[in-house]
Amino acid sequence: MVKVLIHGCNGRMGQMVTGLIREDEQAEVVAGVDTFTATENTYPVFENIQLCDVKPDVVIDFSNAAAVEGLLDYCTANQVPVVLCTTGLSKEQLGKVQETSGETAVLKSANMSMGINLLLKMLKDAARILAPAGYDIELVERHHNQKLDAPSGTAMALADSMNDALNHEYTYVYDRSQVRRKRDKKEMGISAVRGGTIVGDHEVIFAGPDEVIEFKHTAYSRSVFGKGAVEAAKFLAGKPAGMYDMSDVIQL
Ligand SMILES: NC(=O)C1=CN([C@@H]2O[C@H](COP(=O)(O)OP(=O)(O)OC[C@H]3O[C@@H](n4cnc5c(N)ncnc54)[C@H](OP(=O)(O)O)[C@@H]3O)[C@@H](O)[C@H]2O)C=CC1
Ligand SMILES: O=C(O)C1=N[C@H](C(=O)O)C[C@H](O)C1
16 A cells, blocks of 8 residues: 655645545555645644654645745655656756755656646657748647646646757747747747636647647546546655656556
8 A cells, every 4th residue: 555645635636636545445645734724634634744743655746836845855854755746846946856856756747647748749749840840839728717837837848848859949938918029930939828717728839831730638627637646656656766757657
C-alpha cells in the first residue's frame, strides 16, 4: 500500500485526489496539509507541512506556488518523493525544484491528463513541419474564475514543447494591447480567458496561408488530472532522486 500525503488536501484538486484514492486498493491517504481543517477530513490534517509527524511514501501537491518552497524543504529533509502539480512557479522556485531533485525524486507536470501529455508529443511534430511552412502559432487557454495564475502552466508547457522542437527560436507574446507592429514570424501568442467553472481548455492554432489547423484539449472533469496524479504517485514512491515527468508514467 502506497502511503500518500496530500499537500493542499482541502482544495478542488486535493478533494478530487482524496476521493480517487479512497477507491484505490494500492494507495491510501495517511495525512493532508492545508491552511484550514474541513470537518469531512478522514485523515489527520496539518496546517503546515513542517508540523506533519506522519511519514508518507510520497506527497501529491496541488496547492499554491507560495507553499511549494516549504514543501520542497520538507521533502529533502525527510527524503520523501513528491509529485508536484502546482503551477505558476517563479524562476527561483523552479530553480529550487531542480535542486530538490538532486536530493529526492521529483515528478513535476503542469498537466497530469493523458490527453495533454499526448498533445505535448504530437505538437513537436506539427511545429517542426508547419512553422517552416509559414504557419503562425497561437495558443488560447480557458479556465474557471478562481484560477490564480495566467497563462496556465499547461499553456506554457505546450509552448515550450513546440519551442524545443524549433531550436528555441520563438519568443512568447502574452498581451498584444501594447504591441504596435505586425506579427513577427518567430513569436507564439499566448492568451488566457477566465470565467465560470471551466475546468481547463487548451487550443493550439497553426494559422497558415489560406488554411488553419487547430489542436484542442478539453477537460470535462478534474478527475483526468487526479487519476494521472495518483498513477504518478504510485510510480514515484521508492524511486531514486531525480527529475521525472508524466512521460515516465504514461506510455505514449
Ligand atoms: N498539474 C495538473 O494537472 C493540475 C494542476 N493544478 C494546479 O494545482 C494548484 C491547485 O489547484 P486547485 O486545487 O484548483 O486550487 P484550490 O485553491 O482549490 O486548492 C489549493 C489548496 O491549497 C491550499 N493551500 C494554500 N497554501 C497552502 C499551504 N501553505 N500549505 C498547504 N495548502 C495550502 C489552499 O488553501 P487556501 O484556499 O486557504 O489558500 C487550497 O485549499 C494550482 O496551482 C493549479 O494550477 C490544478 C489542476 C490540475
Ligand atoms: O488551475 C487549474 O484549474 C488548472 N491548472 C493547470 C494549469 O495551470 O495548466 C492544469 C489544468 O488546466 C487545470
